[in-house]
Amino acid sequence: MAEWKRPLPTIVKQTEPYWAAAREGKLLLQLCGGCKQYQVHYRSFCCFCWSGEVEDIFARGTGTVFTYTVVHRNRAPGFAEAVPYVAALVELSEGVKVLTNIVNCEPERVHIGLRVRVSFMTASDEIRIPVFEPDQDADSNHSSSEEET
Amino acid sequence: MSAPNVAIVGAYEHPTRLAPDKDEWQLTAEVARAALEQTGLKPSDIQGYFMPPSATMGGYIGPGAALLMSDYLNIKPRFIDETDVGGASFGYYVNRAALAINAGLIDTALITYASLARSGHVDIGSGRTGKAAPIPESFEQAYGLAGIAFYALLARRYMHEYGVAPEALAAVAVSARRNAAANPDAAYRDPITVDDVLTSPEIASPLHRLDCCIVSDGAGAIILASRRMAQQCRSKPVWVAGFGEAIMHTDGGRSGWMNETVDMVATASRQAYAMAGIGPDDIDVAGVYDAFTINVLLGLEGLGVCGRGEAGNFMEERGTGRDGGFPMNLDGGGLSSNHPGRRGLFLLIEATRQLRGEAGPWQRPGAKTAVTIATGAASLVRRASATHVLVAD
Numbered sequence: 408m409a410e411w412k413r414p415l416p417t418i419v420k421q422t423e424p425y426w427a428a429a430r431e432g433k434l435l436l437q438l439c440g441g442c443k444q445y446q447v448h449y450r451s452f453c454c455f456c457w458s459g460e461v462e463d464i465f466a467r468g469t470g471t472v473f474t475y476t477v478v479h480r481n482r483a484p485g486f487a488e489a490v491p492y493v494a495a496l497v498e499l500s501e502g503v504k505v506l507t508n509i510v511n512c513e514p515e516r517v518h519i520g521l522r523v524r525v526s527f528m529t530a531s532d533e534i535r536i537p538v539f540e541p542d543q544d545a546d547s548n549h550s551s552s553e554e555e556t
Numbered sequence: 557m558s559a560p561n562v563a564i565v566g567a568y569e570h571p572t573r574l575a576p577d578k579d580e581w582q583l584t585a586e587v588a589r590a591a592l593e594q595t596g597l598k599p600s601d602i603q604g605y606f607m608p609p610s611a612t613m614g615g616y617i618g619p620g621a622a623l624l625m626s627d628y629l630n631i632k633p634r635f636i637d638e639t640d641v642g643g644a645s646f647g648y649y650v651n652r653a654a655l656a657i658n659a660g661l662i663d664t665a666l667i668t669y670a671s672l673a674r675s676g677h678v679d680i681g682s683g684r685t686g687k688a689a690p691i692p693e694s695f696e697q698a699y700g701l702a703g704i705a706f707y708a709l710l711a712r713r714y715m716h717e718y719g720v721a722p723e724a725l726a727a728v729a730v731s732a733r734r735n736a737a738a739n740p741d742a743a744y745r746d747p748i749t750v751d752d753v754l755t756s757p758e759i760a761s762p763l764h765r766l767d768c769c770i771v772s773d774g775a776g777a778i779i780l781a782s783r784r785m786a787q788q789c790r791s792k793p794v795w796v797a798g799f800g801e802a803i804m805h806t807d808g809g810r811s812g813w814m815n816e817t818v819d820m821v822a823t824a825s826r827q828a829y830a831m832a833g834i835g836p837d838d839i840d841v842a843g844v845y846d847a848f849t850i851n852v853l854l855g856l857e858g859l860g861v862c863g864r865g866e867a868g869n870f871m872e873e874r875g876t877g878r879d880g881g882f883p884m885n886l887d888g889g890g891l892s893s894n895h896p897g898r899r900g901l902f903l904l905i906e907a908t909r910q911l912r913g914e915a916g917p918w919q920r921p922g923a924k925t926a927v928t929i930a931t932g933a934a935s936l937v938r939r940a941s942a943t944h945v946l947v948a949d
Contacts, residue, residue: 414693416688474710474716476708476763477704477761478705501811505903519716530698542633
């Protein structure tokens with residue numbers, strides 16, 4: 408494993424379940440028992456109706472690229488070595504949008520509507536970071552032509 | 557609409573764009589003194605003081621800045637604030653000062669900004685380091701989305717959703733440079749073309765180097781006064797006829813970031829228009845925050861001067877120079893004149909110059925009504941925006 412030079416997440420008790428799931432290769436969402444809406448990022452209550460009854464749900468792990476950028480310049484450690492890399496807002500199948508990187512994909516192949524699936528980068532023994540890569544299982548007609556999300 | 561009770565009576569933009577031999581404290585003193593000099597007031601007349609504690613990446617005084625700077629300037633304001641919402645902070649200060657004046661707490665207020673963003677070699681918008689806070693940074697910082705890349709996400713979505721070509725973004729930079737040619741203090745004055753923008757290096761696609769604001773050292777100050785105090789000043793007042801503000805954020809994952817940016821500006825602008833009793837058709841000169849070219853397109857649509865996805869066509873059809881149908885960022889804006897980390901204050905100073913008729917070679921003749929929008933961020937999509945309607949005396 409390459410040395411992780413990017414900022415490491417700081418885990419607090421409230422967010423520990425999210426990072427514990429990531430450690431196991433699962434992307435954790437929350438579904439509100441009151442208003443039945445999914446939310447990100449992970450927190451101790453429902454941010455829509457402020458109910459405390461939120462349920463942990465493993466995301467299907469699939470989504471589409473909602474918007475993206477190919478970053479060519481970033482002098483910060485861990486990024487300077489990685490340029491050009493792709494940062495994206497991905498709309499999960501559950502409907503919420505997450506900031507992420509698109510990996511294992513030539514930057515020029517990334518487009519809005521690209522179907523992607525979650526994967527994980529190892530940052531340390533305890534921490535894995537969710538990223539996304541092209542979804543090989545998705546219908547190839549869709550992955551190449553679907554533009555609308 | 558009742559007659560405005562709050563006026564800008566002093567407004568000064570430091571001519572420097574590179575000041576390696578100075579520091580933020582000295583620059584603050586220089587601009588505060590120059591703005592005060594316009595009014596005829598004395599330092600002891602300053603009753604309110606506002607300044608940002610920390611430009612996240614440019615401006616280094618830190619929490620408690622308004623108190624610390626009051627000591628340095630040796631003023632004793634009865635009302636201070638250092639609300640920190642990035643480049644929008646200065647718009648927020650005008651709002652808070654106006655509220656304090658209207659509440660009868662103070663009769664005068666000083667707003668300052670100074671930053672050595674350029675000579676300090678600050679990596680504004682292109683890099684970020686440090687320990688990630690548990691919320692929200694820990695969920696985001698590993699992905700390397702600094703300021704430019706954030707706006708690149710908006711630009712990409714905007715182009716996709718409305719079928720806008722990159723030339724429309726590039727034209728914003730060309731307009732700024734064309735206007736800057738008339739401003740001897742502007743950092744860059746040589747003309748550029750759409751092709752120059754599109755062939756400059758990509759920083760974060762689809763944004764190129766010339767889609768990005770310059771990084772300058774700089775400083776500015778504004779003095780506000782109640783109507784009663786304004787009448788005692790020797791300067792020509794510019795009235796704060798309307799103001800509004802709004803914020804945006806992730807909305808629990810529901811926000812798509814781009815259209816919500818326009819929504820935010822629109823919310824603040826509707827409030828400002830309503831207070832001033834004007835509408836988007838009444839603007840003589842506009843100041844639209846231009847940290848990146850995409851900001852201007854989204855800002856114009858938020859101002860309601862055109863529909864969504866139409867800002868590029870609007871600019872081309874109306875013309876944005878001082879002789880155009882929609883004069884905008886006539887000093888050259890942040891893209892060509894001055895952007896020391898945060899731009900919000902300079903939009904208000906430029907609008908004041910225009911409404912006093914003191915903009916010199918880049919004056920829009922007869923400008924009576926100006927609208928400015930200052931937008932800034934706490935972190936990525938946690939953003940704030942303020943709209944102001946200013947009118948000549």
